[in-house]
Amino acid sequence: MSGKPRSWLVLGAVVTGQLMVGVDATILALAVPGMAADLHLSSQAVAWVMAGYVLAAGSLMIAGGRVAQAAGYKRVMTLGLVTFGLASAVGGAADSAWVLIGARGAQGVGAAAMTPAAMARLSAAFPGEGRDRAYGIFGMIMGSGTAIGLLLGGMLTQLSGWRACMYVNVAFVAVALILSALAGDRVERSPGHGRGSWRGLLLAVGAALVIHALTVVASPGQATAFGVAGVLVLVGFAISDRRAVTPLIPTELFGDATRRVAYLGLFLWGVATIATFMAASSSLQQVHQLSPLATGVVFLIYPAAIQLGLFFSRRSGATPPARSIAAGLAVICTxxxxxxxxxTGLATVVITLGIMGLGTSQVMPNANSAMNRDAGPHAGVAGAVGTTLQQLGASVGLALPVTLTAMTAHAPGIAPGVTALALMIGSGLALRQTRSTTTPSSHAAAVRES
Known part of the structure; x- marks a missing residue:
């Protein structure tokens, strides 16, 4: 099917769906002030509006891949798109915090079903001829997702209000469904691979309980109860998964030093990024009275800095992935x-976005390349684990300011300080692994792919 025009319809459907998922992670960052004022959201509710999506998407991604393989990639991708679209419509019409949070969680479930199925369809559609070109187009468009999300979020919020940032997903879904239906591709399913996917629910529930415990520290009894329950559920997941014939997360993935560094980098990047976007958006709009569109334009410093960092990486030559990830974490720490x-300073926000963009240019391409290197039959799972850790890190980062707010009035300044400490430790741990990673070629490949 690689030489037929319908393959490019598969690419169009996958790009549209995945662009929606990528944009949705940032588009609401600029809409939060208006959303919070309209629905009278507490800081805890605001955190869950963002964390509900990334937590559900991340923790269910691996199970979603197993279900997609068992039930059929096209079928599950369609189900994920429909779920995402319906959840977006409900979220756009929400009149309370709980409805909006529930809709965001449902969006995450849709993304967890759609993403692995979409990537499998793309791979099957281009098995040979045209593969490099197809993936090049996919990477170019997805690399623009952050900028598109920020600009689109600012524009829609300013022109139509925060609800438009939810409703716009319905248009993405409609386009993706039409392209998907016209593509006419078929990918063989493997019914036996769906066994054990229920363990993904344990991972999601355990992670949600722990994150919730972080947001209710003002009530020590509740925080302890939720925290202990979450840890017990996660332990149950680990035990049941380890004993399974086909575990969701094979332990051998963590035997490679470079992959461990990649996973650490993705988790810490998640902790720092979305939380910083949220805080910066609030500062620019509420303190400096910038419009949502103007705020989106300021945020373009971040993707511009990423491209600048990638440019210098190409000119500097090959570097071991673990060392590049360690350097990137150190830059984000700065x-x-x-x-x-x-x-709350305007100059501070601008400088922070620029520095974090430079750090991201070293962490993300290298981590995404390294986590799939030498994964053998677990290559798909290796990538899904990385995505899960990235999203779980984002959930922790979003919960951290809420946790600190219950303890001190200086939470806006302390939260990034705590994150900086974690990044510093992570950078040091990554550097310790550089002696056992001797494949600089993977860094060069990652830079070329970016």
Whole structure:
């Protein structure tokens, strides 16, 4: 099917769906002030509006891949798109915090079903001829997702209000469904692979309980109860998964030093990024009275800095992935320190976004390449684990300011300071692994792919 025009319809459907997923992770960052005022959201509710999506999407991604393989990739991708679209419509019409949070969680479930199925369809559609070109187009468009999300979020919020940022997903879904139906592709399913996917629910529930415990520290009894329950559920998941014939997360994935560094980098990047976007958006709109569109334009410093960092990486030559990830974490750490000093300053926000973009240019391409290197038959799972850790990190990062707010009035400055400390430790741990990673070629490949 690789030489037929319908293959490109598969690409169009996958790009549209995945662009929607990528955009949705950032589009609401600029809409939060208006959303919070309209629905009278507490800081805890705001955190869950963002964390509900990334937590559900991340923790269910691996199970979603197993279900997609068992039930059929096209069928599950369609189900994921429909779920995402319906959830977006409900979220756009929400009149209370709980309805909006529930809709965001449902969006995450849709993304968890759609993403692995979509990537499998893309791979099957281009098995040979045209594969490099197809993936090049996919990477170019997805690399613009952050900028598109920020600009689209700012424009829609300013022109139509925060609800438009939810409703726009319905248009994405409609286009993706039409292209998907016209593609006419078929990918063989493997019914036996769906066994054990229920364990993904344990991972999701356990992670949600722990994150919720972080947001209710003002009530020590509740925090302890939720925290202990979450840990017990996660332990149950680990035990049941380890004993399974086909575990959701094979332990051998963590035997490779470079992959461990990649996973650590993705988790810490998740902790720092979305939380910083949220805080910066609030500062620019509420303190400096910038419009949502103007705020989106300021945020373009971040993707511009990523491209600048990638440019210098190409010119500097090959570097071991673990060392590049360690350097990137150190750079992001610097950005968090700057942000901690004056979290409401305009210059501080601009400098922080630029520094974090430079750090991201070293962490993300290298981590995405390294986590799939030498994974053998577990290559698909290796990528899904990385995505899960990235999203779980984002959930922790979003919960951290809420946790600190219950303890001190200086939470806006302390939260990035705590994140900076974690990044500093992570950078040091990554550097310790550089002696056992001797494949600089993977860094060069990652830069070329970016």
């Amino acid at each position: 950005g968090q320190i700057v942000f901690a000093i004056a979290p």
